[in-house]
């Protein structure tokens with residue numbers, strides 16, 4: 001998918017979804033694993049259950065730009081990486097600025113090449129998204145961080161020297177911040193303690209991957225992580241955990257259409273508070289081993305949502321639940337605590353007839369309003385998935401533009417939804 005190509009989804013609403021959906025591997029688990037695999041100076045890493053999403057394609061391009069050999073076998077959902085040839089410390093803007101996960105390549109560059117040059121970091125534009133916890137942590141481990149201007153853009157140089165362990169912290173439990181500090185500590189001299197570490201399941205999956213590589217990490221899931229530095233890490237094989245946000249969106253697809261779905265690979269416990277809130281709205285869950293059965297056949301009740309770090313209500317499911325709330329019988333209240341720029345969705349839903357009041361980081365959604373199809377724009381990835389959900393339940397045709405964002409994080413969206421009865425297609429160009 002080339003930069004500049006327009007991606008659109010067309011959805012004709014009103015169909016009840018019924019059937020089986022395969023939940024993809026987790027975007028936010030595979031991206032740090034690709035970064036971690038670059039720390040192995042010999043051998044070939046094999047990652048399985050890799051989601052075939054645009055962020056993974058960008059990560060593969062970025063690994064190749066750094067000199068690694070990376071082959072994505074899309075049909076097999078398998079990625080093979082040989083990082084023995086890693087040679088460039090430069091994260092070039094034209095690739096790195098297209099996804100947030102690019103910053104997860106920094107620890108490998110510091111350990112393998114002694115420096116990282118960051119021309120750009122991307123990801124969804126969700127308001128302020130600082131990286132100070134990462135930079136401060138690298139500095140406390142002995143790195144120097146400097147910024148130079150190149151035209152209008154700043155280029156960040158991080159020089160590692162010999163990284164050494166120490167006591168680090170995140171002011172808030174940052175997801176990628178925790179992953180980057182763990183990776184920086186894994187090959188540093190001595191022991192590192194990371195306080196206020198993130199608890200997300202993807203962070204734990206990444207710890208399991210690093211442990212298999214030979215890293216000495218304890219305390220995952222407690223908020224206090226200890227890492228004893230080792231001399232080297234080996235290339236291993238690992239199966240990426242299922243994507244809880246992808247699962248949450250398909251739960252909501254069943255909820256918004258009054259449907260019934262079997263979600264293969266989804267785990268209710270990974271949804272945290274989002275699962276409880278959806279139950280309160282009227283969704284029924286039955287975890288049947290590794291398949292989550294979900295159904296909604298009663299009117300949707302309104303809901304209060306406060307986003308929080310795991311196991312709180314995931315900010316990445318906040319936009320999707322705003323779309324579902326439009327169909328609930330009464331006012332729903334949403335308080336977004338993690339990102340300050342996630343309510344552009346409200347303007348798009350209003351184009352479809354939604355009644356939403358926004359006040360700073362709080363929104364009131366007055367349901368139930370019948371939505372009608374319109375041309376709407378995906379301002380970010382989760383705005384895109386929310387608009388697909390709205391389109392599934394709206395009357396008439398919804399066209400979602402700028403849908404590259406949706407493809408950043410969800411694989412085969414149109415195919416998977418069509419297989420369970422949705423009327424949806426993807427167009428490029």
Ligand SMILES: CC(=O)N[C@H]1[C@@H](OP(=O)(O)OP(=O)(O)OC[C@H]2O[C@@H](n3ccc(=O)[nH]c3=O)[C@H](O)[C@@H]2O)O[C@H](CO)[C@@H](O)[C@@H]1O
Pocket residue numbers: 028031100101128129130131132133134172173174175176177315316337338339
């Ligand atoms: C690739 C990846 O895994 N992306 C996920 C990750 O993003 P990401 O890791 O970028 O999100 P963080 O957990 O770091 O951000 C949480 C909050 O901390 C703030 N902050 C973070 C780092 C920092 O150095 N300084 C700082 O102030 C951010 O501005 C934000 O308000 O977690 C988010 C929150 O669950 C998810 O929405 C993203 O899908």
Ligand SMILES: C=C(OP(=O)(O)O)C(=O)O
Pocket residue numbers: 099100101122123124126316381382409
């Ligand atoms: C914000 C998101 O991702 P990223 O951090 O990769 O931009 C997201 O997945 O919604």
